[in-house]
Amino acid sequence: MIAQTTPTIEAPRPPELPPPRRFPLVATIAPLVVSFVLFAVTRSAYTLVFAALGPVVGVASTADAALSRRRASRRETARFTADAIRVDAAIEDAHTAERRLAGGELPSLRELLEAPEKIARHWRGDPARDVVIRLGIGAVSSAVGYNGAVDRHPASLGQPRTPDPSVEATLANLRDRAGTLHDAPILGTVESGIGIAGRPVPVEAAARAVILQLAATLSPTDWSLTIPVDSAASWLGLLPHRVLNSSNSSAVRFTSSGRSVDVVTAASVTALPREVDVALELRADGTVLRDGVIIQAEFLGAAEAAVGAAALAGLAERLGVRQLVGSAMPDRVGFGEIQDASDDRAAELTGLAAVVGIGFDGPVSLDLVADGPHAVVGGTTGSGKSELLLSWVLGIAARRAPSVVTFLFVDFKGGASFGSLLDLPHSVGLLTDLDAEQPLRALASLGAELRYRERLLAAHALRSVDQTASPPFPRLVVVVDEYAALLESFPSLHALFADIAARGRSLGVHLVLCTQRPTGVVRDGILANCPMRVSLRVTSAADSTAVIGTSAAAELPARPRGRALLSLAGGLPVPFQVARCSSDDVAGVVERWADSPRPRAPWLPPLDSHITLTELGARELGARELDSSDSDDGITFALADLPDDQAQRPARYRPREHGSLLVVGTAGSGKSGVLAALAAAASSIEVVRVSSSLPCVWDALAEVVTGGGHAPRVLLFDDLDAIISACPDGYQSALIDLATRALREGPAAGTWCVLTAQRVAGAMHSLSALCGGTLVLRMPNRTEYVLAGGESATFVQNLPPGAGHLLGRRIQVAVAPAVPPPTAGPRVMEIDPTSAPIVGVSSHPERFASTLRVLAPDRRVVVLAPVGFRDSPGELTVSRGGQPPIVIADPDGWQSQWAVFGSLQRESTVLFDGVSLAEFRTLTRSRDLPPPFAAGERTLWAATPEKEFGRARLVRPRI
Numbered sequence: 004m005i006a007q008t009t010p011t012i013e014a015p016r017p018p019e020l021p022p023p024r025r026f027p028l029v030a031t032i033a034p035l036v037v038s039f040v041l042f043a044v045t046r047s048a049y050t051l052v053f054a055a056l057g058p059v060v061g062v063a064s065t066a067d068a069a070l071s072r073r074r075a076s077r078r079e080t081a082r083f084t085a086d087a088i089r090v091d092a093a094i095e096d097a098h099t100a101e102r103r104l105a106g107g108e109l110p111s112l113r114e115l116l117e118a119p120e121k122i123a124r125h126w127r128g129d130p131a132r133d134v135v136i137r138l139g140i141g142a143v144s145s146a147v148g149y150n151g152a153v154d155r156h157p158a159s160l161g162q163p164r165t166p167d168p169s170v171e172a173t174l175a176n177l178r179d180r181a182g183t184l185h186d187a188p189i190l191g192t193v194e195s196g197i198g199i200a201g202r203p204v205p206v207e208a209a210a211r212a213v214i215l216q217l218a219a220t221l222s223p224t225d226w227s228l229t230i231p232v233d234s235a236a237s238w239l240g241l242l243p244h245r246v247l248n249s250s251n252s253s254a255v256r257f258t259s260s261g262r263s264v265d266v267v268t269a270a271s272v273t274a275l276p277r278e279v280d281v282a283l284e285l286r287a288d289g290t291v292l293r294d295g296v297i298i299q300a301e302f303l304g305a306a307e308a309a310v311g312a313a314a315l316a317g318l319a320e321r322l323g324v325r326q327l328v329g330s331a332m333p334d335r336v337g338f339g340e341i342q343d344a345s346d347d348r349a350a351e352l353t354g355l356a357a358v359v360g361i362g363f364d365g366p367v368s369l370d371l372v373a374d375g376p377h378a379v380v381g382g383t384t385g386s387g388k389s390e391l392l393l394s395w396v397l398g399i400a401a402r403r404a405p406s407v408v409t410f411l412f413v414d415f416k417g418g419a420s421f422g423s424l425l426d427l428p429h430s431v432g433l434l435t436d437l438d439a440e441q442p443l444r445a446l447a448s449l450g451a452e453l454r455y456r457e458r459l460l461a462a463h464a465l466r467s468v469d470q471t472a473s474p475p476f477p478r479l480v481v482v483v484d485e486y487a488a489l490l491e492s493f494p495s496l497h498a499l500f501a502d503i504a505a506r507g508r509s510l511g512v513h514l515v516l517c518t519q520r521p522t523g524v525v526r527d528g529i530l531a532n533c534p535m536r537v538s539l540r541v542t543s544a545a546d547s548t549a550v551i552g553t554s555a556a557a558e559l560p561a562r563p564r565g566r567a568l569l570s571l572a573g574g575l576p577v578p579f580q581v582a583r584c585s586s587d588d589v590a591g592v593v594e595r596w597a598d599s600p601r602p603r604a605p606w607l608p609p610l611d612s613h614i615t616l617t618e619l620g621a622r623e624l625g626a627r628e629l630d631s632s633d634s635d636d637g638i639t640f641a642l643a644d645l646p647d648d649q650a651q652r653p654a655r656y657r658p659r660e661h662g663s664l665l666v667v668g669t670a671g672s673g674k675s676g677v678l679a680a681l682a683a684a685a686s687s688i689e690v691v692r693v694s695s696s697l698p699c700v701w702d703a704l705a706e707v708v709t710g711g712g713h714a715p716r717v718l719l720f721d722d723l724d725a726i727i728s729a730c731p732d733g734y735q736s737a738l739i740d741l742a743t744r745a746l747r748e749g750p751a752a753g754t755w756c757v758l759t760a761q762r763v764a765g766a767m768h769s770l771s772a773l774c775g776g777t778l779v780l781r782m783p784n785r786t787e788y789v790l791a792g793g794e795s796a797t798f799v800q801n802l803p804p805g806a807g808h809l810l811g812r813r814i815q816v817a818v819a820p821a822v823p824p825p826t827a828g829p830r831v832m833e834i835d836p837t838s839a840p841i842v843g844v845s846s847h848p849e850r851f852a853s854t855l856r857v858l859a860p861d862r863r864v865v866v867l868a869p870v871g872f873r874d875s876p877g878e879l880t881v882s883r884g885g886q887p888p889i890v891i892a893d894p895d896g897w898q899s900q901w902a903v904f905g906s907l908q909r910e911s912t913v914l915f916d917g918v919s920l921a922e923f924r925t926l927t928r929s930r931d932l933p934p935p936f937a938a939g940e941r942t943l944w945a946a947t948p949e950k951e952f953g954r955a956r957l958v959r960p961r962i
Contacts, residue, residue, distance in 0.1 A: 010147075010148070011147070011149070012147060012148065012181060013090070014150060014177060014178070015083055015090050016083070018079035083173075087177060091180065094147060094180050112137070115216070134194075135191070135193070136216045136217060137189065138281075139291065139298040140186045140188060140189060141297050141298040142183055142296070143183075143187045143189075144183065144184070145182055149182065192281075195263070195280050196279035196280065197279060197280075197282075198267045198268070198276065199269075199285065200274065200275055200282070200285065202285065205285050206269075207268065208303055209300050210266055211302075212301040212303040214239070215315075218244060218257075223243040223244045227247060228245065228246045228247070228256070228258075229252070229258060231254070238305060238309035239312070241316055242312045242315060243316045243319035254276075265278070321553050334562075335565075336565075336580050340361075340582070341359070341360065342398075342401065354370045354371070354372025354373050355370055355372045355403070355478065356368045356373065357398030357399045358582075359391060360394070360567070360579040360581045362579035367577070371513040374534065374535050374571050375513055375533075376512075376532070377513055378537065379529075379535070379536050379537070380515060381519070381538040381539065381550040381556065382519065382540060383541050384519060386559075387564045387567070390582070390583050390584070391537065391565070391581045392515070392517065393423070395515070396424055396427075396480070396482060397592055399480070401595070404596060405428045405599045406602065408429060409431050409478070411430075411431050411480070411605065412424065412430065413434045414433065414434070414435050415436040415485040415489045416484060416485045420484050421433055426593045427592065428593070428600075428601055429596070431602060431604045432606075442493065443496075444646040446499060447647055448605050448607075448649050449481070449512070449605060451647050452512070453506055453507075457510065463475055468509060468511035469509070474511060476603075478511040479512045479605065483516050483517060485517065487518045490524065500514065500516075500529060505532060514529075516533070521541075521546050523549075536551045536552075538556035539559065539565070539566065539567045540556060540566065541556045543557055550570075551576045552570060552573060555568055556576075565581035565582075565583065566578065605649065606646055610651065610806070610814075612806065614641075614642050616680065616684055618817075619639060619684075619817045620685075622642070622653045636657060636688060636715075637657035637686070638688065639685075640655070640677070640681050640684045640817055641654040641680065641814040641816045641817055642815050643814045654809065654814045656776075658717055660775075661775045662755065663773065663776075664756075664758070665757075665763075665777045665778070666757065666758065666760070666777075666778045666780065667761070667791040668759075668807065669780075669781055669787075670761065672780035672805075673805035673816060674721065674760075675759070676816055677759065677778065677805070678692065680817045680819040681717065681719060681757060684817070691719065692719045693720050695720075695726065696829070697738075697935050697937055698828070698934060699828070699829050701734075701741065704742055705934070707744075708745055710752050715753040715754075717754075718755070719757045720759065721759050723758045724766070727766050732920075733920050734935050737932050739766045742770055743769065762787060762790075764790070777791065777809075778814070779792055779807050779808050780802065780804075780807035781801070782798070794808075803815075805817075831954040831955060832954065834912065834945060834958065835958055836862065836889065837886075840911035841855075841889045841912055841914055842891075843892070844892065844894055844926060845891055845893060845914075846893060846916065846917040847893075847916075848867070848892055848893050855889055855891070855957070858959055863889070864888065865889065866892065867890065867891065867897070867900065911948070912946070913945070914944070915942065915946065916943050923944060927952070931952060932952075933953070933954075934952070934954050
């Protein structure tokens with residue numbers, strides 16, 4: 004009976020005392036002898052005093068030894084007592100563990116009455132397992148190991164052992180306690196029946212205890228109860244088992260699948276039927292002798308039995324366990340079988356009713372109209388959830404045309420669940436987690452679908468779709484598999500589902516939300532509108548309670564697959580077996596409605612990745628666009644997807660309303676295509692493409708800052724971030740300042756800018772704040788996308804070129820031929836060296852002088868030598884042909900002749916050839932920057948006497 008050997012316990016060590024000390028006779032006599040010897044030698048009476056020391060020392064030593072032994076005795080006794088208490092507690096703990104092991108998982112009768120929940124695990128076991136009950140309690144040999152001799156004190160210092168009755172009694176008592184397990188549960192395995200014999204009153208009380216134990220062990224799902232017709236035990240009718248009456252037997256019989264267990268009573272053992280394999284004979288003291296063990300039987304009064312039976316019935320109700328024995332619920336049901344059943348009940352199927360399986364009382368149907376409007380389905384992987392959804396959808400579609408009901412499938416575990424249903428004419432689409440963009444726009448269109456249906460109902464003077472037998476639109480059933488995964492990917496959709504749950508009934512929109520772990524996923528606002536609850540097997544009681552209000556779904560067996568519990572409006576769960584569909588079943592329904600037209604989808608197809616300006620112009624121009632303005636001064640350059648309006652309309656860039664525009668996208672995302680579309684689209688506003696060279700960009704921005712009268716225009720700058728990054732030293736901050744002023748001051752002068760960049764970082768971050776709108780194209784990752792101004796929820800990894808988000812809307816930019824930049828280069832001053840008064844500053848004076856001599860052969864060109872002029876200084880004022888000479892020197896030479904340079908600068912145009920920016924600013928003594936040149940191009944600046952700076956170009960004289 005003991006299931007497992009318990010640990011070995013060491014006996015307490017008995018008290019150990021030092022032996023009694025003898026009187027020190029030698030120590031006492033020695034001082035007497037010494038005293039008499041001293042007296043004989045000295046004849047001094049004082050030496051006789053030493054004779055008294057011997058007896059005093061002897062008496063003192065003896066007394067000290069006695070006190071030490073008494074203290075040691077008290078210490079050892081206290082230690083032994085504490086050890087004995089500790090060992091006694093260890094024995095009790097070991098015996099408690101033994102009792103628990105001996106009792107297995109069977110609760111005692113008292114535990115069963117006080118906490119019937121402890122028996123729930125027995126009800127979900129295999130009905131073919133052995134039937135084991137507690138026959139009572141008794142004293143059996145304990146398996147606790149006990150080490151220690153207890154007969155005598157141990158020997159000390161060679162002294163013989165002496166008995167100590169109190170220690171010996173304590174040790175003997177511990178040894179006896181360790182060897183015997185009192186109140187041990189005595190179990191018995193019952194194959195066919197248990198018989199109890201003895202006097203009628205105790206026998207009936209013991210039989211009640213046995214029957215209640217069997218009822219707590221044998222599940223009402225698998226076992227029924229048969230009682231004699233003349234039985235006076237009315238409490239048996241309170242048990243959750245199906246109770247039948249029999250006139251052929253006087254036994255109380257539990258029956259399951261051809262197996263039975265009887266409980267029989269008799270006056271003597273010989274009167275018990277021979278079929279019972281456990282026979283108990285009650286003695287006068289209420290004990291039973293079985294296999295040499297005296298068992299104290301358990302007894303139960305009629306009132307206590309009624310309380311226990313009612314407790315088991317209440318537990319079965321909470322767990323959703325019904326009397327299922329003898330029902331027709333099979334382990335497997337085909338869709339064709341339930342269709343045959345629905346044919347017999349066709350007149351009863353109204354609304355969206357569909358037979359989805361077989362219960363204990365026959366076919367089970369689900370009706371989202373009558374019992375909905377929405378449903379929650381829970382079930383772990385492999386429980387049969389997908390089969391339920393397939394059978395449910397197919398059952399609805401089998402009897403209703405696409406003009407009556409449509410289905411939208413949302414599968415966030417790859418799309419495999421509903422792939423076979425897409426051929427149904429009722430299907431309006433399948434959304435999966437494989438497409439990062441489509442689910443969000445399609446589900447957002449459902450909000451527009453609600454508004455669309457509201458308008459149609461209002462046009463027909465209806466408040467609800469239920470008010471008419473011919474509604475202006477079909478009902479829409481949205482079936483969501485893995486609802487938790489959907490919300491994890493798109494948390495913002497919770498508000499949409501809450502809105503559909505609240506308004507869906509009157510508008511004919513129904514939700515079927517399925518999830519593996521319902522706890523905390525489906526919020527109360529949605530659950531309140533989902534009175535239809537279905538749960539297949541789940542892994543925890545909390546998940547079961549979240550769906551059907553009880554933990555019964557956690558007790559469902561893993562086999563057969565497809566066992567489910569249905570709860571309507573908070574009622575008791577009703578079990579049923581889900582039907583399974585085959586490909587032939589799906590094909591049959593598809594063929595039935597093959598000639599039916601496809602219903603209107605609640606959303607438009609995704610934007611085409613290739614839209615031409617011609618196609619864009621053919622769209623309805625008067626429709627509401629990306630914004631609410633009706634002005635016509637915009638530039639139509641893209642197509643906008645408006646799922647909230649179930650529409651796709653031309654998108655316009657309206658500079659007066661949107662301000663300057665920033666276009667951000669990674670390489671190959673279509674930034675240049677945006678500029679091409681803006682430049683090629685018809686518009687009342689002038690659109691100017693600015694060359695991507697630094698000089699052209701500088702001049703264009705400088706022109707915006709300096710102002711000037713011109714018609715409204717839009718300047719297009721491509722890759723401005725790259726241009727800023729490539730600026731030579733001294734120009735980067737100046738270019739940023741120019742761009743900042745152009746963005747800030749340009750709109751007042753009728754000029755707006757469209758800038759493209761790969762990232763919003765560094766200088767582009769401050770410039771983006773001055774742009775009224777941002778078009779975010781494809782970005783390398785979500786972080787860059789959000790930094791560019793996009794919303795995290797709308798990020799898509801692989802957008803096609805030209806696809807992006809503008810003002811919160813998804814757009815596709817039209818494809819347009821590339822517009823070449825203007826052929827005119829940056830602005831330059833044309834200098835005629837034949838007539839203009841010129842002073843030259845060159846990093847290569849001789850080379851520059853040679854160039855000027857070729858262009859102006861009639862003018863004298865003088866080069867300032869490092870140590871002075873090669874000609875006399877007076878010759879500087881002498882002219883040939885009435886023209887003063889052109890004087891050239893390097894920057895250091897002019898700085899050495901500063902007075903001469905200042906005098907010439909006031910009357911001449913100074914040409915700076917190939918000098919650095921620092922040398923230019925030193926000689927001009929100006930903080931203003933001259934306009935930049937392209938990288939690698941030799942600089943040639945001109946400074947007029949009026950302190951105007953610009954690029955210069957030497958030209959030949961016109962003839």
